[in-house]
Amino acid sequence: MADEISLVAAEGVKTANEAINAEYRLAIWQLCIFAGVALLMALAIAITRSIVLPLRESG
Numbered sequence: 001m002a003d004e005i006s007l008v009a010a011e012g013v014k015t016a017n018e019a020i021n022a023e024y025r026l027a028i029w030q031l032c033i034f035a036g037v038a039l040l041m042a043l044a045i046a047i048t049r050s051i052v053l054p055l056r057e058s059g
Helices: 002-058
Strands: none
Touching: none
């Protein structure tokens, strides 16, 4: 009886670990995508400023 309980508990732990690992991988992907978008936006702002500021000074 104790062996059966142990097997059921081990299977539950395995299932929980798989679910946690899947959520962790998803969170890491989402974080990387968010960071990439933020980096692209910062780059776009820097490029825009490097174009607009000289135009303002010359105009």
